[in-house]
Amino acid sequence: MVIEVRDLRMRYGTTDVLHGVDFTAGPGEVVALLGPNGAGKTTTIEILEGFRLPSDGHVRVLGVDPAVGDEAWRARLGVVLQSWRDHGRWKVRELLHHLGRYYAPYATPHESRPFDTDELIETVGLTGHAHKKISSLSGGQRRRLDVAIGIVGKPDLLFLDEPTAGFDPHARRDFHDLVHRLSDLEGMTILLTTHDLAEAEKLADRILVLAGGRIIADGSPDQLSRRVAGKSEVRWTHDGLRHVHTTDDATAFVRDLFRQHATGVSELEVRRSTLEDTYLALVQRHESGQATEEEVALR
Numbered sequence: 001m002v003i004e005v006r007d008l009r010m011r012y013g014t015t016d017v018l019h020g021v022d023f024t025a026g027p028g029e030v031v032a033l034l035g036p037n038g039a040g041k042t043t044t045i046e047i048l049e050g051f052r053l054p055s056d057g058h059v060r061v062l063g064v065d066p067a068v069g070d071e072a073w074r075a076r077l078g079v080v081l082q083s084w085r086d087h088g089r090w091k092v093r094e095l096l097h098h099l100g101r102y103y104a105p106y107a108t109p110h111e112s113r114p115f116d117t118d119e120l121i122e123t124v125g126l127t128g129h130a131h132k133k134i135s136s137l138s139g140g141q142r143r144r145l146d147v148a149i150g151i152v153g154k155p156d157l158l159f160l161d162e163p164t165a166g167f168d169p170h171a172r173r174d175f176h177d178l179v180h181r182l183s184d185l186e187g188m189t190i191l192l193t194t195h196d197l198a199e200a201e202k203l204a205d206r207i208l209v210l211a212g213g214r215i216i217a218d219g220s221p222d223q224l225s226r227r228v229a230g231k232s233e234v235r236w237t238h239d240g241l242r243h244v245h246t247t248d249d250a251t252a253f254v255r256d257l258f259r260q261h262a263t264g265v266s267e268l269e270v271r272r273s274t275l276e277d278t279y280l281a282l283v284q285r286h287e288s289g290q291a292t293e294e295e296v297a298l299r
């Protein structure tokens with residue numbers, strides 16, 4: 001396993017934030033960690049990166065306890081934090097070239113390190129800005145640079161904390177392609193946090209939902225959408241009137257609808273529950289104290 005977390009606990013002062021978090025991530029997996037604001041996603045990631053010491057629990061990242069990870073271990077990790085780094089006076093190419101040199105001693109027969117600077121700049125879509133000062137980049141361009149800094153050492157494991165915040169739709173799509181390339185071609189394992197459910201659905205092989213200090217759901221986007229909500233919304237117009245009905249079995253409902261009304265039904269739409277519906281239902285159920293069977297099984 002690339003990441004192994006068992007019974008992870010974290011307390012800030014007298015406040016418990018993580019109550020026993022359990023999950024794993026395998027090689028080449030893209031895992032999205034979702035959860036409401038303040039759920040403890042950044043805390044979890046910072047513990048995995050070795051930036052923060054947990055209060056208790058078993059954590060292994062690339063087989064090493066992050067609390068004692070050395071430079072060679074750190075060189076195999078890539079990190080994209082939420083906030084910008086203050087490298088404003090540097091130029092894009094200069095900075096990436098400079099940072100890349102740090103990783104050169106950690107190249108292996110299987111993995112050349114670092115990324116070729118110009119290839120990296122092209123990969124993140126900053127070719128036209130390579131010789132600009134970082135302070136002159138737009139927010140989205142700076143975020144692309146953050147991603148470039150995170151992957152310059154061709155990490156085995158990449159952490160992305162809300163990587164697309166501030167991206168326009170075009171940059172977002174480019175970024176999604178980049179994540180697919182990094183996991184498919186470079187075999188990188190990627191753990192990302194996001195509040196964009198459509199993004200999680202598109203990118204992640206597996207989704208973890210963190211709420212109340214525990215993982216309350218763990219599965220593929222498809223499994224989560226099916227297992228938890230499972231309801232569909234059927235909309236139609238009959239004799240000029242618009243109708244909406246929520247059902248567990250849309251096929252049977254539509255069959256009955258046409259049996260009842262041989263004519264006059266139009267504008268029929270069937271909408272399966274989305275990952276967003278599922279996520280909201282899960283978190284709401286959790287917050288109201290109704291643990292799902294799955295959640296109980298995960299404890």
Ligand SMILES: Nc1ncnc2c1ncn2[C@@H]1O[C@H](COP(=O)(O)OP(=O)(O)OP(=O)(O)O)[C@@H](O)[C@H]1O
Pocket residue numbers: 012013017035036037038039040041042043044
């Ligand atoms: N250094 C700290 N000292 C005390 N409390 C902290 C510290 N860092 C985070 N917290 C608290 O721990 C909880 C979890 O914070 P964290 O940043 O991990 O959440 P998050 O899930 O990443 O949230 P968001 O989605 O808003 O980024 C919050 O209630 C926060 O106030």
